[in-house]
Amino acid sequence: MKRLSVTKPKAIIKVFAVLLPLLLCGFGVAAASAEHSSGVSGNGAASPAVEVAHGAAGAEAAPEEEKAGDVIMHHILDKNVLSFEPFGEVSLPHLSVPAFVPVLGGLDISVTKHVVMLWLVSAALMIVFSVVGGKYKTMSSRQAPKGLANAMEALVEFIRLDVAKSNIGHGYEKHLPYLLTIFFFILFCNLLGLIPYGATATGNVNVTLTLSIFTFFVTQVSAFRAHGVKGYLQHLTAGTHWSLWIIMVPIEIIGQFTKPFALTVRLFANMTAGHIIILSLIFISFILKSYIVAVAVSVPFAIFIYLLELFVAFLQAFVFTMLSALFIGLATAHEGHDEHESAVAHH
Amino acid sequence: MLTSGIILLAGSLLSPNPGLIFWTAVTFVIVLLILKKIAWGPILGALEEREKGIQSSIDRAYKAKDESEAILRKNRELLAKADAESDRIIREGKDYAEKLRADFTDKAQAEAKKMITAAKDEIEQEKRRALDVLRNEVADLAVKGAEKIIKTALDADMQKKIVDSMIQDLSTKRN
Incomplete structure (x- = not known):
């Protein structure tokens, strides 16, 4: 408990130290191109912010509500690729049990x-x-x-x-x-x-x-x-x-x-x-x-x-x-x- | 928010995936077998051994404590006994010395008394003897005197008898 109370303010200070330049930069961009500021700065701030909390939620996360739900599901559900968001993704092999195996024959055992x-x-x-x-x-x-x-x-x-x-x-x-x-x-x-x-x-x-x-x-x-x-x-x-x-x-x-x-x-x-x-x-x-x-x-x-x-x-x-x-x-x-x-x- | 509704409706959260079940089962069984061999055996063995070691240490410590307490109790008893013994010896010594002193005093007093009585007797005897000698001397002197005075007229033996009786009378009266 004591240790937690010591480290928590420190962690918050660190996070703010990371975020502050980002915010200033974001406002600068917003001031420069006021007409389409939301799209640009939204993209710029999205990936670090998400990475701080969880990682690869996606830089292409669109601001619409339906899209947010999709991204969350995309993150939580199992899939056939390992995505390392800004860097690309690795697709995993599709496998199935050979047909001659008695019980499990033909079963899809893809590595996900x-x-x-x-x-x-x-x-x-x-x-x-x-x-x-x-x-x-x-x-x-x-x-x-x-x-x-x-x-x-x-x-x-x-x-x-x-x-x-x-x-x-x-x-x-x-x-x-x-x-x-x-x-x-x-x-x-x-x-x-x-x-x-x-x-x-x-x-x-x-x-x-x-x-x-x-x-x-x-x-x-x-x-x-x-x-x-x-x-x-x-x-x-x-x-x-x-x-x-x-x-x-x-x-x-x-x-x-x-x-x-x-x-x-x-x-x-x-x-x-x-x-x-x-x-x-x-x-x-x-x-x-x-x-x-x-x-x-x-x-x-x-x-x-x-x-x-x-x-x-x-x-x-x-x-x-x-x-x-x-x-x-x-x-x-x-x-x-x-x-x-x-x-x-x-x- | 609508998002939660969408997530619930998506349905794919609960969709079965036999491949994943298969891989989970295989992976888990392999991990179980390997960990059982490389980790749980030695760790649990060491823990049990240490537990036993600690238990035996505690047992031994309690045993040692009991033993030392018994020894302490015994020592105390011995000390108390020794104290009592020394008290008794001192008391006996004192009593004995007292008795001895009393004895010596009594004996000395008796001795002294005896010596005093002996001395008294001796003095008495000496006195008596001196009186006898004196009596004879006085009688002789008186007889000689009387003999000289009335040599011719008087019979010597007759006179001596008279004087003797007179002296006897004198001595009895005096005493």
Whole structure:
């Protein structure tokens, strides 16, 4: 908190220092060619302003309302090109599964922007964690971790104790690799969307759906392992009288599917919403064609939302992991069983 | 604003994309497997090891604390015992000295008394003996005197008896 309060005014001062010459320059141009000032200066100011907040929204962003919506959607949706706005774009290959593959034959598996982002995230994860893992391999248990290893350890320890151990309880160790991977995977995806030219893969409903399907499978498999087929079916009846089964069983089955659905929508909506808000704030100044609005409203508010997004990136990664752990814990809980009681007593 | 409506109506936000699902699944599984091997194993192992190390250190510290407390308690007990012992020894010594002094005083007094009585007896005896000697001497002198005075007329033994009885009377009266 203290650090934030120190850095925030500094950041604002820096942004103003960047913007001030731009504004003066813009007014100069406006004075020189008063008749078509809006078009010229609008183009001139658009790309830096957008880059400050988010990057490649586009220098050709036209000031009309419909166009603003198009640009925002263009930014958020998946597509087949990687655009580096003022410099050009890279088109990605179209791929499809060969027809002879039994199930997936003919499926379009083109590499898109979000796939590239997923791969970048994977690469970043592997680089970071090969460094950290290497440090832990060479470190003796009497040494304290430093730097990156220490930072990652704080997160790992948090997931291990506060998320996995407190929600799953007995036997949480075997779910730890999954929970840690999903936490860091989502976290890095969220953060990578916040840097210029990046895209938020977790802001795509297909990605979040896939991740929650993984959680769904892990939950179901661990439930089967913990209770066996008979126990699993008993779980579906929720321990009610047999006459209520006709109501309870469908509800329980639907309940199994609403959990991953909630996970999917929560993560996707949160990540998408933040980006839409930042871009909308930036586009206010284009729609109103005003520098005052840009300086007084768009940029400060966009920066504020950006900082909020940084927090949300961590929060949503945590929430997804936390709920995954909770669902696994609920599925594996032994009701009235010694293990469960001891786990509860332990908390 | 109209923009939000347009975004909602666009619909493409929720459009399914099997290719992306496929790539996400593949990427995630590969990342999971690799990270499990290169990172989670060593990190979690190290964390667990450290946790155990810390727990054992805490246990050891508590054990050491208990031990030292026990030793302290024992030392205090020993100290208290030693104090009591020394008190007792001093008290006993004092008592003994007191008794000894009393004994010595009594003995000395008795001795002195005995010596005084012995001296008194001796004085008495000496006195008696001196009186006897004096008595004989006086009797002899008186007899000799009387013999000289009435040598011829009087029988010597008769006179001596008279004088003896007279002296006996005198001494009994005097005493």
